[in-house]
Amino acid sequence: MKVSKEISQIIPYSPGKPIAETKRELGLQVVHKLASNECPLGPSPKAVAAMTQALNELHRYPDPSCYDLRQGMASYLKVAPDWLAFGNGSNELIDLLVRTYCEPGEAILTSQAAFLAYALCAQAARVRTVEVPLTADLRFDLTAMARTLEADTQNQIRLVFIANPNNPTGTVVTRRDFETFMKVAGGKKDLLVIVDEAYFEFVRTADSFSTRNYLETYSNLLYLRTMSKVFGLAGLRLGVLVGQPAHLDYIHRVRNPFNVNSLAQAGALAALGDHAHLERVLHTTWAGLDFLTTQLHRLGLKFWPSEGNFVLFDTGRDAMAVFQALLRQGVIMRPVVNYGFPTLLRLSVGYDVENHAAISALEKVLIEIRPNPVASKF
Numbered sequence: 313m314k315v316s317k318e319i320s321q322i323i324p325y326s327p328g329k330p331i332a333e334t335k336r337e338l339g340l341q342v343v344h345k346l347a348s349n350e351c352p353l354g355p356s357p358k359a360v361a362a363m364t365q366a367l368n369e370l371h372r373y374p375d376p377s378c379y380d381l382r383q384g385m386a387s388y389l390k391v392a393p394d395w396l397a398f399g400n401g402s403n404e405l406i407d408l409l410v411r412t413y414c415e416p417g418e419a420i421l422t423s424q425a426a427f428l429a430y431a432l433c434a435q436a437a438r439v440r441t442v443e444v445p446l447t448a449d450l451r452f453d454l455t456a457m458a459r460t461l462e463a464d465t466q467n468q469i470r471l472v473f474i475a476n477p478n479n480p481t482g483t484v485v486t487r488r489d490f491e492t493f494m495k496v497a498g499g500k501k502d503l504l505v506i507v508d509e510a511y512f513e514f515v516r517t518a519d520s521f522s523t524r525n526y527l528e529t530y531s532n533l534l535y536l537r538t539m540s541k542v543f544g545l546a547g548l549r550l551g552v553l554v555g556q557p558a559h560l561d562y563i564h565r566v567r568n569p570f571n572v573n574s575l576a577q578a579g580a581l582a583a584l585g586d587h588a589h590l591e592r593v594l595h596t597t598w599a600g601l602d603f604l605t606t607q608l609h610r611l612g613l614k615f616w617p618s619e620g621n622f623v624l625f626d627t628g629r630d631a632m633a634v635f636q637a638l639l640r641q642g643v644i645m646r647p648v649v650n651y652g653f654p655t656l657l658r659l660s661v662g663y664d665v666e667n668h669a670a671i672s673a674l675e676k677v678l679i680e681i682r683p684n685p686v687a688s689k690f
């Protein structure tokens with residue numbers, strides 16, 4: 313069957329290797345998955361109770377307007393309810409943004425090694441991705457991105473995607489860089505800027521920013537949040553896009569009316585109200601991240617300070633070989649070759665016992681596989 317060149321050239325997104333598959337393939341009893349930036353504590357018990365209750369109503373179609381969830385999310389994000397559009401994960405919203413706002417042949421602008429969904433959704437919609445190189449410390453180069461916008465006199469670039477913090481690098485954009493960038497992007501015709509804040513709650517540095525604070529200043533600014541990370545609901549699929557109702561109106565026309573199922577609506581609403589669970593997740597994650605980075609330092613491995621629930625580090629070796637050897641030790645990490653980093657691995661924060669298992673496995677594997685300084689560009 314004939315398909316377009318763009319579709320035939322898509323390299324499918326490769327998710328973290330599943331636990332069951334690893335156990336089956338390697339005959340292992342215990343496997344720790346620290347590969348998908350998931351929440352080790354799982355969902356809030358209140359969310360589980362609300363979803364259990366909602367099971368009895370599964371013969372009904374979900375509320376297409378997500379009324380109750382909309383009120384809860386509006387209050388959590390401190391925006392008006394009609395400034396929200398929900399999606400089947402923020403991934404669906406990224407896809408909807410591209411399909412709604414870009415014509416085939418037009419472009420999105422993002423960074424090298426940005427979260428892959430932006431480029432993948434663009435490619436599926438026959439939209440070009442303009443990528444600006446990262447800075448030497450693996451941050452988005454907003455100065456170069458602003459220059460790219462200024463050079464785009466034909467207004468071919470319709471959307472800008474900024475991940476803050478970014479996955480897989482874990483780095484953030486500083487408030488100052490963002491403000492300078494918006495002085496250019498905020499005045500561009502027919503351009504929307506989307507800040508993806510999937511890891512927002514984990515950020516500890518005071519150097520970054522909340523997009524919420526700029527919504528009133530820039531009418532072409534929107535942001536994304538997800539219930540998949542700090543709320544531990546990755547399997548439920550719930551993301552939210554925040555922006556002016558006039559922009560979201562088009563998204564509502566394009567989206568499937570029942571794109572957010574009733575369990576997701578009930579579970580997400582209850583999760584938003586469980587502040588104690590959120591606090592527990594944050595403290596466990598921060599303690600785990602501090603442990604992992606201390607240990608990476610002890611092992612003499614370069615890592616990039618992360619503001620997410622994961623850390624990117626340089627094995628100094630062929631990362632695929634290290635990844636395979638770690639699998640045999642029962643630990644799943646995430647290779648990032650597809651982001652252009654052949655010696656790096658991304659390690660998600662898990663429970664204490666998982667973090668310890670990951671470090672001891674890594675320590676063993678690093679002895680087994682000798683360093684290859686030529687391979688690493690860092």
Ligand SMILES: Cc1ncc(COP(=O)(O)O)c(C=O)c1O
Pocket residue numbers: 348349400401402403404427475477478479508510537538539540546549550551
């Ligand atoms: C930066 C970033 N944005 C969005 C997502 C997707 O989140 P969701 O599960 O809501 O589709 C991820 C998931 O890993 C991510 O890292």
